[in-house]
Amino acid sequence: MSLFFMHIPKTAGTSFRKGAETYFSPERIVYDYGPNAKATSPFVKESLHVDQPDFWQFRQALDNPAMIVGHVPIVRFVSLWGVGNTITFLREPLQRIASEYEHFVRNMDYKGSFKEFYSDPAMRNRQRRAFSRVNLEAIGFIGLTERYSESLEMLNDRFATRILEREDNQGKTRLEDEYEFDEEDLVELRKLNRRDIELYQYASALFDSRYEMFKSNQPWAHACLVEATTESVSGWAWWAGERDAPLEIELWVNGELTSTVRAVEFRQELCRLLPPRGGYVGFYLPLKLSPLDKVQCRVAATGQWFPPSPRLIEETET
Template identity: 90%
Template sequence: MSLFFVHIPKTAGTSFRKGAERYFSPERIVYDYGANSDATSPLVKKFLYDDQPDFWQFKQSLNNPAMIAGHVLIARFASLWGVGNTITFLRDPLQRIASEYEHFVRHMNYKGSFKEFYSDRGMRNRQRRALYGVNLEAIGFIGLTERYSESLEMLNDRFATRIPEREDNQGKPRLEDEYEFDEEDLVELRKLNRRDIELYQYASALFDSRYEMFKSNQPWAHACLVEATTESVSGWAWWAGERDAPLEIELLVNGELASTVRAVEFRQELCRLLPPRGGYVGFNLPVKLSPLDTVQCRVAATGQRFPPSPRRIEETVK
């Protein structure tokens, strides 16, 4: 099994990468930090930064790496390594961008102001762009910078590793220290990074749910309520890890058990991410509901609820 690490800048990724190097050894990690980066592995440059990149030949040329990592979008390697083996860390978006600004000033001789930096279109919503096109619920593991110790505890348990905790490449004396913002910057930052803020809030709710299951010694299910209308409820679910058994899903309407279904239907749109069971992980329930109702699903075997909060029914468009 090889891991794919989406290293989003200034999310404790360097600490994780250095810890992984110590555990796996640097020779077993393949890096993709861009064509001009000294850190990028030779095979990456040979196969992926040519006139005609050949991703399949690239993978075939590797000798059982423990991990591939880099400042790349999740879509770059998820179809080769599988979404279940994909990991990343997220951070409070405003803290992350302040940290990245300081990094640019210290290490890249950036001369612009903080406002000029965060106003640049390329610096907005960077976490969402890195994970675009993949549901958070499907990703093998999402850690939080602010809860790095707990994240590493769960990650090591999930992948049977012992990656040590480190604190590298920090702009502040301590990871838990927070940057402070002027009110004008705060308002503008929140407006420009609204999608990242929403992403982080949802990821935090998923993290809380997963950590609760972890502490209760219960298996985690990657599970998503995709659609909930007045006529049907649908989604997908599978066990984290190597378990291949289908999940039984309970539908809760206004907090009450309404129906059960097995997640065994084919979800073609997931197949590019190499989900388990060949993509036969979906469920669909015909229902009769009103826009005033709320729905939530529950994994019958463990009680895990998804989404983390009940969702109000959407009006069906005729």
């Protein structure tokens, strides 16, 4: 098994990467931090940072790498490694921005003010943009910087690894230390990074659900309620890991079980992510619902709810 680690800057990714180097050895890790970065592997530079890169040939030429890692968006490698083998970490957005600013000042001779830094469009919603419209629910593993120990615990269990905890490249003494903001900066940061804040809140809810299942020795399902309207409910679901059996999904409306369906329909839009079962992981239920009905799905075998909170029905446009 080979992993793709999407290293979002200032999310404890360097600590994780160095832990992975200790476990796998640096020789088994491929690095892509850009054409001018010293850390980028020579083979990556000569294969991918060229006018017409052949990603398929690049993947075929690699000799059983344990992991590919870099400051890259998920779309760069997810279709070669598969979404189930993709991992990343997220961090509370405002803390991440402050940490990145400190990193720029300390290591890149940045002379601008903090406000100039976070006002730059390139620095806004950095975490959300890295996912390129890939649903969080599909990704093999998403850890949280603020819950790093628990993240490693689950990740090591999921991928049968023993990557140890460490703290590297930290601007502050400890991961749990927090930056403080002036009220003016706080208001502006929240406005400029609304999408990152929403992403982190949802990722935290998913993390809580997954950790609860993990501690209960229950298997985790990658599951998403894609659409819920007055006329139908649809989504997709599959087991994490190597389990290939289809999932049975319960539909709950206003707190009551109304129907069940198997997740066996083809979802073409997922194929670029290399989901299991050849993409036959979808479900669709035609039914009559009313606006403001609350809908939630549950994995019948384990009781895992998705989404983490009920969703209000959207009125179908005519």
